[in-house]
Amino acid sequence: MSDTPRATDRRLEQAILRLLDQRAGRSICPSDAARAVYEGEDEGWRDLMEPARRAAARLVTAGKVEVTQRGRTVEIDGARGPVRIRRPR
Numbered sequence: 001m002s003d004t005p006r007a008t009d010r011r012l013e014q015a016i017l018r019l020l021d022q023r024a025g026r027s028i029c030p031s032d033a034a035r036a037v038y039e040g041e042d043e044g045w046r047d048l049m050e051p052a053r054r055a056a057a058r059l060v061t062a063g064k065v066e067v068t069q070r071g072r073t074v075e076i077d078g079a080r081g082p083v084r085i086r087r088p089r
Helices: 005-022 030-037 043-061
Strands: 066-069 072-074 084-086
Touching (some): 005 030, 005 043, 030 043
Antiparallel strands (some): 066 072, 066 084
16 A cells, blocks of 8 residues: 555545445444455555554544444543544444
């Protein structure tokens, strides 16, 4: 991927919002956004997992999404393990 880090951040944020719009009422995994942004055929999307979580954190701050773990809203910065992203309820 030849994007700058800032461009990749914007693409991840846009991917999260687009995926949530496509899956109305359902949540997504940060890996869904990482896979949507990654342009390769291999497992390189995994390198975008932390940037995807940071993108979700920025969207939480903007009030556009919330992050859940086991069905409960959590602060993504303190969450360990799998999280889901959804529109605020």
